[in-house]
Amino acid sequence: MKHFFTKSILQSDAKTSLTQSVNIVSTDLSLPTRVSPPYSHQSQGKVERFHRNLFDQLRTTRLQWSKDLQTEPHVLPPESLLWALQHSIFILNNYLLHSSGKTSHFENYRYNYRSNIVHFGEIVLGDVRNIPTQKLRLRNQHQKLRGIWLGRDLITNEHILALPLHYSQHPSTTTGAFRCRQITRVPREEQHDLNFLKVQ
Numbered sequence: 001m002k003h004f005f006t007k008s009i010l011q012s013d014a015k016t017s018l019t020q021s022v023n024i025v026s027t028d029l030s031l032p033t034r035v036s037p038p039y040s041h042q043s044q045g046k047v048e049r050f051h052r053n054l055f056d057q058l059r060t061t062r063l064q065w066s067k068d069l070q071t072e073p074h075v076l077p078p079e080s081l082l083w084a085l086q087h088s089i090f091i092l093n094n095y096l097l098h099s100s101g102k103t104s105h106f107e108n109y110r111y112n113y114r115s116n117i118v119h120f121g122e123i124v125l126g127d128v129r130n131i132p133t134q135k136l137r138l139r140n141q142h143q144k145l146r147g148i149w150l151g152r153d154l155i156t157n158e159h160i161l162a163l164p165l166h167y168s169q170h171p172s173t174t175t176g177a178f179r180c181r182q183i184t185r186v187p188r189e190e191q192h193d194l195n196f197l198k199v200q
Contacts, residue, residue: 011036011047053096057088065121068192077197080121080150083160083177087120087151115157118183122149122191125184126161144184148197150177159183164196 011034012022019035026033061084066073093104094113105113118124125144147161158179185191 009034050092053092054085054088057091058085061088061091061120064119068119068121069194069197070192071194075194080162083150083162084120086154090151090154115152117152118149118185119191120149120151121197123147123186123193123196124149124159124161124191125186126159126163126178126180127182127184128161128163128178128180146186146196147178149183153179 009032012019022033025031062073062076062081065084066076069075095103097103098107100107103112105111123146126147128145128147145161145163147163150160150162152158153160156179158181161178161180161183163176163178
């Protein structure tokens with residue numbers, strides 16, 4: 001199997017459930033493994049730092065969104081947490097500089113990430129195709145629909161939008177999350193609306 005972890009070592013605690021999973025993954029990826037000493041956070045090194053950076057970024061993303069909405073973080077919809085986590089990973093991979101002065105994206109692809117992004121949770125207009133709905137007049141055509149920006153797809157780099165559920169009557173779209181290649185920003189005073197968030 002081809003992957004980008006050729007210089008990696010899988011490391012885990014000595015718990016039986018973890019070592020079994022690590023052994024399966026290491027076999028699939030042909031990677032060496034090692035067990036960290038008990039009660040030794042220092043032995044995790046980069047993993048511990050990544051976790052700290054990830055939790056800090058996730059907290060920042062949620063605080064920024066709640067500030068934009070002029071509300072408290074606990075008011076944010078709980079289903080947005082996984083999207084915020086994915087966006088936080090995206091931010092760290094594409095913008096966090098390592099001691100080498102390079103990002104993870106640059107180290108993998110040899111160029112810096114260049115695509116535009118907006119604030120997590122910002123209301124945008126998306127050119128969404130193939131909405132399975134009876135309410136749109138032009139089915140399977142470009143639709144400029146107002147939605148909440150949840151980040152970019154980690155594989156395809158498409159924008160991810162949460163659209164109001166009344167756009168779709170299809171049972172497979174209960175999350176209201178769609179992907180599109182183009183977005184248009186709305187005027188600043190329309191970019192964050194707590195009432196719009198409540199109809200998602």
